[in-house]
Amino acid sequence: MTVTLEVADGVGTIRLDRPPMNALDIAVQDRLKELAEEAARREDVRAVVLYGGEKVFAAGADIKEMQAMDHTAMVLRARALQDSFTAVARIPKPVVAAVTGYALGGGCELALCADFRIVADNAKLGQPEILLGLIPGAGGTQRLARLIGPSKAKDLIFTGRMVKADEAERLGLADRVVPAADVYTEAHAWAARLAQGPAIALRAAKESIDTGLETDIDTGLAVERNWFAGLFATADRETGMRSFVEEGPGKAKFL
Numbered sequence: 001m002t003v004t005l006e007v008a009d010g011v012g013t014i015r016l017d018r019p020p021m022n023a024l025d026i027a028v029q030d031r032l033k034e035l036a037e038e039a040a041r042r043e044d045v046r047a048v049v050l051y052g053g054e055k056v057f058a059a060g061a062d063i064k065e066m067q068a069m070d071h072t073a074m075v076l077r078a079r080a081l082q083d084s085f086t087a088v089a090r091i092p093k094p095v096v097a098a099v100t101g102y103a104l105g106g107g108c109e110l111a112l113c114a115d116f117r118i119v120a121d122n123a124k125l126g127q128p129e130i131l132l133g134l135i136p137g138a139g140g141t142q143r144l145a146r147l148i149g150p151s152k153a154k155d156l157i158f159t160g161r162m163v164k165a166d167e168a169e170r171l172g173l174a175d176r177v178v179p180a181a182d183v184y185t186e187a188h189a190w191a192a193r194l195a196q197g198p199a200i201a202l203r204a205a206k207e208s209i210d211t212g213l214e215t216d217i218d219t220g221l222a223v224e225r226n227w228f229a230g231l232f233a234t235a236d237r238e239t240g241m242r243s244f245v246e247e248g249p250g251k252a253k254f255l
Helices: 026-041 063-067 071-089 107-112 128-130 141-148 148-161 165-171 178-195 198-211 215-232 235-247
Strands: 005-009 013-016 047-051 093-099 100-103 114-119 125-128 160-163 176-177
Touching: 013 026, 013 178, 026 071, 026 215, 063 198, 063 235, 071 107, 100 107, 107 141, 107 198, 114 165, 114 178, 125 165, 128 148, 128 215, 128 235, 141 148, 160 165, 176 178, 176 198, 198 215, 215 235
Parallel strands: 013 047, 047 093, 093 114, 100 125, 114 176
Antiparallel strands: 005 013, 125 160
C-alpha cells in the first residue's frame, strides 16, 4: 500500500510509502483521504502523526502523471485533490507532521494540514509550483498564508524557493527543529502526550481555532461559546474539575 495507518497507544501513524520520494499521485491522494477519514472515525485513534519515513516526507506531486493531464482532466480532478488534503486538515484530533528530507509542493501542503510540524534539521520545505507555471493546488495558497502571513507566503509561492529548517522555523512553517534521527520519536511523543488528554475538549479546541481562522470573530466566538458550554455535559469535564479540586492542577487522568 502507498499509504498506511498503524495504531498504537492511542496514536495513529499515517505513513506515506511510495519510494523513492513519496510522490503524491492520484492513488496516494485517494488513499490518504480514505485513511484520514478512518483515523477521524476510530475511537482508538486519539492523535495522529503524518510521516514519510526516515529519508523524505514528500517531494511533491507526480509530475509525469500531471503532465499527461489536460485542462478538462484537471478540472475533474482538482476538487478530489483538495478534498484529500482537507480530510487530513479536518481530522478532529491533534495531528503532528514529522518532516524529514523534503516537503515540497504537495508535501509542504500536506504538512500544512497538521496542527504542529516537527522538522528535521536537514529538511527543506517549499512551494515550487510557480517554477512549473502553476500555483499550489492542494491548499497551499490558503493554509500557508494563514499560518505565516500573506507577505511571507507570497515570497515562498512567488519565487518557488526552498527553505532550510532553520528559516522554516523563523517563518513559523516549522514549530520545532530536531536532529533528523529524532523526528519521528519527537512527533510520536507529542502525539502520545495529547492522546492522554480529554478527547472532546481537544476536538472542541481544534474546531474553535480552525473555524475562527476561517470566519469573522463574532462567528468564531459563537463557536467557542457553544463548545465551552457543551463541554460541561462531558465526563472529562467532571474528571478534570474534580481532580483539580482534590489533587491540584495537571493530575487528571482522562479515559
